[in-house]
Amino acid sequence: MTAAPVLFSDDYYQRVIKEYGYSPFDLQRFDFSLAGTGQEELNLRYLCHHAADRYAAAPVANRITTTGFGMSGPPHMATASHIMKMVKLQQGGENCQIVLGDLDAYNGRGRSYSFTSELAERFRIFSERLGFDGEKGILRNQRDHADALTNMYLLGQFTQESDFEGAEEDNHAYYVSRGIVDATMTFRRRLSLGLMASDFITLGQKYDAVLVLLGVDEHKYVRFTQDVARRFDENAPIRGNFTLAALYARLNSGFNGHPKFSKSIPGSSISVETAPDEIRKLVREDESRDPAASPVFQLISQMTYCSHEELVRLHEDCVEGNKKWESEKENFADYLVHIKELWPR
Structure with a gap:
């Protein structure tokens, strides 16, 4: 039996705020400019933000914006639009990173290693053709980034079972019914989620403010990372005392x-x-x-x-x-x- 999809209407956005305990201060509309884009345009092109005002208050040299893409297949145009957003942020003066999730697709979607490796290289070329400057910013895969892989292991001591169970995407049942993802939070899917969180946390070892560009359906990934980072104590070999903010894009109707x-x-x-x-x-x-x-x-x-x-x-x-x-x-x-x-x- 096919599960009904979650449709991303205005009612959905309001339900997210209520169901997950977000206050008006957690998910906000824009009342400030960012990277040369005014607040009216930000509110039209993005749904909302979480703590992006704190990100914007940090010195430009001490902050970075990041996003990433799973290498489960060639990109659709909504993915291209995410790259375009990063290009505009970069051209507006922000430090920017794009992570090409080859290992995410290898574990989370069960794609072959050779397939995801080859696809990551094509994504890199595509991103640069769309205008992203890979020399000025960071444009990388996951398999060759040893710091993030090490930090994924280190943050494991601070995770709890409930963190993973609470991080399922809202359309998970719909994707399971179509045979796209594993039905349960398997070990390989935990690795995929853990590495995504580590990609964010690794930036926080160098920068005081990290802004993650995601679709609003992925808000649980940010919460997962924040919950884990809050548990870092004085003995932790990595720090969690940096601003982890989110810039939530509107979701394109299919x-x-x-x-x-x-x-x-x-x-x-x-x-x-x-x-x-x-x-x-x-x-x-x-x-x-x-x-x-x-x-x-x-x-x-x-x-x-x-x-x-x-x-x-x-x-x-x-x-x-x-x-x-x-x-x-x-x-x-x-x-x-x-x-x-x-x-x-």
Whole structure:
């Protein structure tokens, strides 16, 4: 029997706040600028933040923004939009890191070692073609980063059984029903989660503030890391007294009724492997007049396709379903084909 997906509506966001005890001070809207982007644009392109104001208060030299991607398959366009966000943050003066999760996919998704290794290299090239400066910032895999692997082992002494059980993604049952992930928190999945937390904590050994860019459905990973780091005592060989903040992206509604874009669910997204004609078909057939439910508008808002002012105008055009909106969808389809062609073959 297939489990029902969790749909990421406004009701979902409110439920997350209530269910996990977040206060208005835990998940906040933006009332400040970051990396040259004003608060109105931040609130339109991102859902909310956790402690990003404390991150922004730290000296630029002492803070870093990080994100990462599992190497379970070639990226979809929502993943490309995450890379674009990192490019914009980097160009705005932030120290930035992108982690290519080869070991995460090897354990968490059961992909072969050779597959994830090769895919990580293609992700690296794709990220640089999208504008990320791998010399100015950090663009790395997991298998060659010994400090994070060591720190993953060291933080193991401070974890509890409940930490792992409470870190399941909200759509876990849906993915299990489709045979995408293990049904239980197996040892290999614990390793995958532990290494992700270590990727965050390892940055905190050098920087006083770490800002993690994630989808809001991944908020449990940040809580997992914070809970473990809070238990570090004076005898711990790694420190936990740094700011771990989060920048939560809005989630792109999936095509064909799927809850969000997914590399593992056919038909849910536009990926770098989607044929140009299929890209144009999917974009044209999105007839939603609700920008919050339109896969096309949501993707436009996530990518650096247009300015903030143009995005506000497109919001109204989507609601009206006018000729300007139909024309813009054609232009956006061409843009997506261009992004697809940046993926190394």
